[in-house]
Amino acid sequence: xxxxxxxxxxxxxxxDVHETKFAQVKTWTIKDxxxxxxxxxxxxxxxxxxxxxxxGALQLLNSADFGAGSMxxxxxxxxxxxxxxxxxxxxxxxxxxxxxxxxxxxxxxGLQALTxxxxxxxxxxGDFKRAQESLLLSYEQAKLEPRSLAExxxxxxxxxxxxxxxxxxxxxxxxxxxxxQDLKNVLADHxxxxxxxxxxxxxxxxxxxxxxxxxxxxxxxxxxxxPKSLPTLTLRNQGKxxxxxxxxxxxxxxxxxxxIPATHPxxxxxxxxxxxxxxxxxxxxxxxxxxxxxxxxxxxxxxMPASRYAEALRGIMGTGTDxxxxxxxxxxxxxxxxxxxxxxxxxxxxxxxxxxxxxLTAFDSLEQMSAVLGSYITDFNLDQLKEHNHKIVAxxxxxxxxxxxxxxxxxxxxxCILGNHE
Amino acid sequence: MIFSLYxxxxxxxxxxxxxxxxxxxxxxxHFTLENGLxxxxxxxxxxxxxxxxxxxxxxxxxxxxxxxxSHFLEHMMFRGTKxxxxxxxxxxxxSMGGYVNAxxxxxxxxxxxxxxxxxxxxILHMEADRxxxxxxxxxxxxAELKAVKEEYSMRISGSSSGPVEEILYxxxxxxxxxxxxxxGYPQHINAYTRDNAxxxxxxxxxxxxxxxxxxxxxxFEPTLEMVKxxxxxxxxxxxxxxxxxxxxxxxxxTRYIKQAxxxxxxxxxxxxxxxxxRSYAHSLAxxxxxxxxxxxxxxxxxxxxxxxxxxxxxxxxxxxDSPNMTTLYFSVxxxxxxQEVVFDAYKGYKKQLLSxxxxxxxxxxxxxxxxxxxxxxxxxxxxGTENATHAFxxxxxxxSFDEINQGAEKIEAITLEDVKAEIKKLLTQTPKVVFxxxxxxxxxxELYRVVMD
Numbered sequence: 001x002x003x004x005x006x007x008x009x010x011x012x013x014x015x016d017v018h019e020t021k022f023a024q025v026k027t028w029t030i031k032d033x034x035x036x037x038x039x040x041x042x043x044x045x046x047x048x049x050x051x052x053x054x055x056g057a058l059q060l061l062n063s064a065d066f067g068a069g070s071m072x073x074x075x076x077x078x079x080x081x082x083x084x085x086x087x088x089x090x091x092x093x094x095x096x097x098x099x100x101x102x103x104x105x106x107x108x109x110g111l112q113a114l115t116x117x118x119x120x121x122x123x124x125x126g127d128f129k130r131a132q133e134s135l136l137l138s139y140e141q142a143k144l145e146p147r148s149l150a151e152x153x154x155x156x157x158x159x160x161x162x163x164x165x166x167x168x169x170x171x172x173x174x175x176x177x178x179x180x181q182d183l184k185n186v187l188a189d190h191x192x193x194x195x196x197x198x199x200x201x202x203x204x205x206x207x208x209x210x211x212x213x214x215x216x217x218x219x220x221x222x223x224x225x226x227p228k229s230l231p232t233l234t235l236r237n238q239g240k241x242x243x244x245x246x247x248x249x250x251x252x253x254x255x256x257x258x259x260i261p262a263t264h265p266x267x268x269x270x271x272x273x274x275x276x277x278x279x280x281x282x283x284x285x286x287x288x289x290x291x292x293x294x295x296x297x298x299x300x301x302x303x304m305p306a307s308r309y310a311e312a313l314r315g316i317m318g319t320g321t322d323x324x325x326x327x328x329x330x331x332x333x334x335x336x337x338x339x340x341x342x343x344x345x346x347x348x349x350x351x352x353x354x355x356x357x358x359x360l361t362a363f364d365s366l367e368q369m370s371a372v373l374g375s376y377i378t379d380f381n382l383d384q385l386k387e388h389n390h391k392i393v394a395x396x397x398x399x400x401x402x403x404x405x406x407x408x409x410x411x412x413x414x415x416c417i418l419g420n421h422e
Numbered sequence: 423m424i425f426s427l428y429x430x431x432x433x434x435x436x437x438x439x440x441x442x443x444x445x446x447x448x449x450x451x452h453f454t455l456e457n458g459l460x461x462x463x464x465x466x467x468x469x470x471x472x473x474x475x476x477x478x479x480x481x482x483x484x485x486x487x488x489x490x491x492s493h494f495l496e497h498m499m500f501r502g503t504k505x506x507x508x509x510x511x512x513x514x515x516x517s518m519g520g521y522v523n524a525x526x527x528x529x530x531x532x533x534x535x536x537x538x539x540x541x542x543x544x545i546l547h548m549e550a551d552r553x554x555x556x557x558x559x560x561x562x563x564x565a566e567l568k569a570v571k572e573e574y575s576m577r578i579s580g581s582s583s584g585p586v587e588e589i590l591y592x593x594x595x596x597x598x599x600x601x602x603x604x605x606g607y608p609q610h611i612n613a614y615t616r617d618n619a620x621x622x623x624x625x626x627x628x629x630x631x632x633x634x635x636x637x638x639x640x641x642f643e644p645t646l647e648m649v650k651x652x653x654x655x656x657x658x659x660x661x662x663x664x665x666x667x668x669x670x671x672x673x674x675x676t677r678y679i680k681q682a683x684x685x686x687x688x689x690x691x692x693x694x695x696x697x698x699x700r701s702y703a704h705s706l707a708x709x710x711x712x713x714x715x716x717x718x719x720x721x722x723x724x725x726x727x728x729x730x731x732x733x734x735x736x737x738x739x740x741x742x743d744s745p746n747m748t749t750l751y752f753s754v755x756x757x758x759x760x761q762e763v764v765f766d767a768y769k770g771y772k773k774q775l776l777s778x779x780x781x782x783x784x785x786x787x788x789x790x791x792x793x794x795x796x797x798x799x800x801x802x803x804x805x806g807t808e809n810a811t812h813a814f815x816x817x818x819x820x821x822s823f824d825e826i827n828q829g830a831e832k833i834e835a836i837t838l839e840d841v842k843a844e845i846k847k848l849l850t851q852t853p854k855v856v857f858x859x860x861x862x863x864x865x866x867x868e869l870y871r872v873v874m875d
Contacts, residue, residue: 357519
């Protein structure tokens, strides 16, 4: 029989992450000399899609077959593959990210590929037109999907206008106006020295990375002329509910209420509180009250703000047409009760273990570790990363419940519903 | 399931590939306990440990009238034991910050969890416990029946692609049990009871019908001792024979399925061919034809022709029994003449490929680079405990531990002639099923008419 030693024990974070500078670029590293691979993540902070001069350019560049230097798209892809390079552009709303994964000995080819992209990007008319058409079709398809259509409505109803919120039709209009030159310009505009930081993982040689980073920096403009920041995304229609008709078997319910940004000092407490409310799949209060006890929804989840300039706690639920009203009623009651009465000691301890364990398991593959470190390096220092689990463990019941009461108001929740309703 | 080891994108000629030629993909070992439990351990640097339990039973084994009961049992396996009653199992894993998932295919049922490394022993204890001590009551059955019906509504009846998938498999396999999707039909779901689900559990869930896969920063010997501690005393049992019928070939017969759907913004064409099982040559052949953006079909139809085909590719699905299924798909812009751009062009390209190109030096070069790309993919796919665990799921489809771990060498050994033979066989067959999905209510439906020849 196994001793149940760890029912409430939280997990300690003991990953060997270091901060260093390669070519004066702030870099977080995890070295693993046994790995067959080297992974580099270049993060350009505040250079994501919400900062674009011409909307859609980063996304179109990302989906296009492009060549570089003397190589057309086919031969450039062949060059990457012949040298076992996984090279990806990953634009989010906030940041522009480039990842390169390679056998260590092929780093020089990775640099060669990036140099060619940044200095001699080549997009042929046929490749551009096909990528444009394909992206437009994906937005046309999104307009037919209940989930994305509901999100489109929510962009109007739940929030004030903001660069994060671009509806499908607006994207379609913007993508149609883009040119090949726009895609060439977007790299020069978004990849600048002043916004660059990096993550280096796996089997790397410090000298080689120093040289790599020097070369990358030399290819970037020193200073960006993109906006330095964005205004905070604000909510509208607080406390209201609106139905948007669509004939679908399952209604999509989106809701939001004001909370605090992820960088706020009280964010860890609210993060834990949200996990009890609806963040933790299968054990949260909303999951139990709505899905497990009453079968009112197939899925229900709440999320803390993920983007840098957002501060809303958001929720999503999929429920049958005839159960929407009741599901919303129970959601409101659950949120009201948890804010007014607070979470319990048992829930606190459960979540301490859950959240510290979840953070630890994210340090698995190079790609997963790169994503976690890349999301921290832009807004937190290394100690904050290392203290993540300590901070969770140190939270008291009083503190968590105080934070929830201070920042959340259930009377301000706004609901946006897409479904088959009057 | 798709033979994912060999259908993902990527690379070639470099020191890494050459170095890997004589090397295993994973630092892994294979053990067998006295009670017949197979154990695969993979050592990886990670803070997480992944534990998979594979049972060699799936939908194709399900009894007549109860198709999908293996899938239903998969749901019941989360309903607990005496030690971990009802939802305690899931909650315990959630409390560790872990990830839990399961799936049932035609041939296997697979359970996986990913947790912090210190929780490994607890997971092993829980998996050993539910291998033999499953316990549930009528209310658990009622709740899971409801969940499975919801799942059917979401994935099949309420989805735009679900009914098509049902019809597709029904037409691919007229006699073989692969013809009904793993979730079964509503009449099957209604027939599941506490007793028949439990009888199914008692029949198949034994250590000698399972493989335990562990990937993480483990040491082999101590972990083996830990496994013995929790699984070693479980008794082996007599296992039933896995009876399967032989699907008749029905050559030169193609069934056409067409769906006009107001939730499709573009056109999809799929051609499904019967294919061999467990064939490395076939997987390389389909990769060369349409496994990535450097493949022959992508290069010809998307880049060269550029007449409205947004994407195309081949995928080789694998299963335990023959015939397997290999699929060619085209994703096409709306307002394109499908007959001309897809069907006529495909016919023309096949002719060109088989008559001259296949024997050209250019084809030989494409063969060599495709081979190197597959091997490089395999190496990139060794990263992370999830990839490692999933790689060895293929043991449930008849591949040996060594075949998987020495996969790069297997691919390296395939000759140009092997691949030519596979391509010739594949492209001279008639597809068994062709699916055409088009947007509904368009002003130009004549563009979507095809000649069925």
